[in-house]
Structures are given as C-alpha cells and as structure tokens.
Amino acid sequence: MEHAKPLPSYLVKRYHGWKATTHAENRAWYKRLANEGQRPRAMVISCCDSRVHVTSIFGADQGEFFIHRNIANLVPPYEPDGDHHGTSATVEYAVTALKVAHLIVLGHSNCGGVQGCMSMCSGEAPELEEKSSFVGRWMDILRPGFDRVKDEGDAARRLRLLEKEAVVVSLDNLMTFPFVREAVEKGNLSLHGLWTEIGEGDLEFFSPADRSFQPV
Structure with a gap:
C-alpha cells in the first residue's frame, strides 16, 4: 500500500x-x-471523541475493559441482515465469548455526532440526509430520541437531552439482541447507562424507574 x-x-x-x-x-x-x-469484567461502548478517556475516568488498567468506540456511542437495533455491523459484532463477542458481567453505554457533553443528528433532524444539515453520508445514516439510529426531545426548551437544552437519549436509545436497542436479553434475564449481564460532563468531570447514571439521569 x-x-x-x-x-x-x-x-x-x-x-x-x-x-x-x-x-x-x-x-x-x-x-x-x-x-x-483477556478476561474483562465489563464492556464499555463510548464515543470516538478524543476527549472521552474511558480508562482514565475509571482508573482502569489494561485488561479491565473491553472497549468499543463509535460516533455518539450508539448501538443499532438487532438486524441479522448479512451486512457489516462492527458495533453489533463487538457486542456479540463481548457477551457470548468474553461473557462480560457488565455492559456500559457512556455518553458525553458537547458531542459532535449528537449535534449532527440535531442539525440533520431539524433540516439544517441536508448533506447528512444524503444516502451517501455514512455519518447521517449512522445518526438515523438516534432519530427516535430526537422525536422525544425536539420540543424541549432551547437548543442547548435539547442538545443535552439528546446526548442522554443517545444512551437510552442504545440501551433499548441492546435489549433487541437475543443473546443480550437472555444474559440479562438470567442475571449474567447487567446494562448501565452513563453520561459524563467533560469540563466538570461529572458522571451521571440512567435510572430506568423515571428515565432520568442522576449523579453517581
């Protein structure tokens, strides 16, 4: 080459x-x-953003986390269609081969991918609507989250809510994978949703009881 x-x-x-x-x-x-x-106890799905340093946040050493990164820390729904699914393959390997005990989705503040989804769904980024846009088609995963927050307050508030929706949508989609659902129902796997504020270093966890995020 x-x-x-x-x-x-x-x-x-x-x-x-x-x-x-x-x-x-x-x-x-x-x-x-x-x-x-490797015998990692947890898998972490986080954003590609260079400011999100998973091992530093948790003080982890090599071998502790099985980490997958993609734009906006998204998990697509289960679709065994024969196409290339990097994130789905990683989840499958972590759950069925490595048998991790915890699967964490970690979102973050000021996410460029989430901002792109916001712009696209608001009609402000027609280039992302093109079929040829890899980013746009990936951010389609987050459209259900946008629909839930599109009428919430000003743009800054909607963006922050959508960043957290990226975590919730991914958690919901994880449960569409049969092997994930089976492991969860048997008590062999627990799912966790987190969101971190980069500037302040704050960390929040998703509470399914009221679908809110609370400080760790």
Missing part, C-alpha cells in the same frame, strides 16, 4: 518513552496479559 507512511516523530518518541518506563516497569503484567488472554 504505497500511501502508508512512517509514524510522525512525536508519536515515535512517545512510544519509546512508554516502552522504557511503563512497559519496562510492568513487564510481568504485560507478559501475563499476552499469555493468558
């Missing part, structure tokens, strides 16, 4: 720094991870 190039020098320097310090000081741990395989 003639277009691939070497890493930028700053990334090379960071790698060598990591190898000489963190890796060298924990060599036995890395060997154990490599030889014994």
Whole structure:
C-alpha cells in the first residue's frame, strides 16, 4: 500500500518513552496479559471523541475493559441482515465469548455526532440526509430520541437531552439482541447507562424507574 507512511516523530518518541518506563516497569503484567488472554469484567461502548478517556475516568488498567468506540456511542437495533455491523459484532463477542458481567453505554457533553443528528433532524444539515453520508445514516439510529426531545426548551437544552437519549436509545436497542436479553434475564449481564460532563468531570447514571439521569 504505497500511501502508508512512517509514524510522525512525536508519536515515535512517545512510544519509546512508554516502552522504557511503563512497559519496562510492568513487564510481568504485560507478559501475563499476552499469555493468558483477556478476561474483562465489563464492556464499555463510548464515543470516538478524543476527549472521552474511558480508562482514565475509571482508573482502569489494561485488561479491565473491553472497549468499543463509535460516533455518539450508539448501538443499532438487532438486524441479522448479512451486512457489516462492527458495533453489533463487538457486542456479540463481548457477551457470548468474553461473557462480560457488565455492559456500559457512556455518553458525553458537547458531542459532535449528537449535534449532527440535531442539525440533520431539524433540516439544517441536508448533506447528512444524503444516502451517501455514512455519518447521517449512522445518526438515523438516534432519530427516535430526537422525536422525544425536539420540543424541549432551547437548543442547548435539547442538545443535552439528546446526548442522554443517545444512551437510552442504545440501551433499548441492546435489549433487541437475543443473546443480550437472555444474559440479562438470567442475571449474567447487567446494562448501565452513563453520561459524563467533560469540563466538570461529572458522571451521571440512567435510572430506568423515571428515565432520568442522576449523579453517581
């Protein structure tokens, strides 16, 4: 592949720094991870946003979380249609092969993907309505959430509510997967919805009793 190039020098320097310090000081741990395989207790589905640092939020080490990231931390509904489903495949592997005990959907403030959905559903981003838009078709998953908040207050409030709807929609869609529903009903898997405010570092959890988010 003639277009691939070497890493930028700053990334090379960071790698060598990591190898000489963190890796060298924990060599036995890395060997154990490599030889014994992974046994994560939880899967986290989070946004691709570079500001959302899942392992830092929970102080996690390598091997603790099975992490999947996509735009706006969305889970599509169960659709075994033979097409490519990266998120669905990851959920299947986590639940049926790794047998994680917890599956966490983590949303966040100032989400660009959610803002795109808001603009698209409000008729302000016709480019996202095009069939050729990967982002637009992905954000179609969140349309039911938009319908629930479209008349709620000003734009800032609607955006924040829609960010949280992205978590709720994903939790609802997870339960359409037969193997997820079975694991939940047997008590082998618990689902969790979280939303984090990036600037303040706050974390809220979804309470299904009243479909609200409460501080952790």
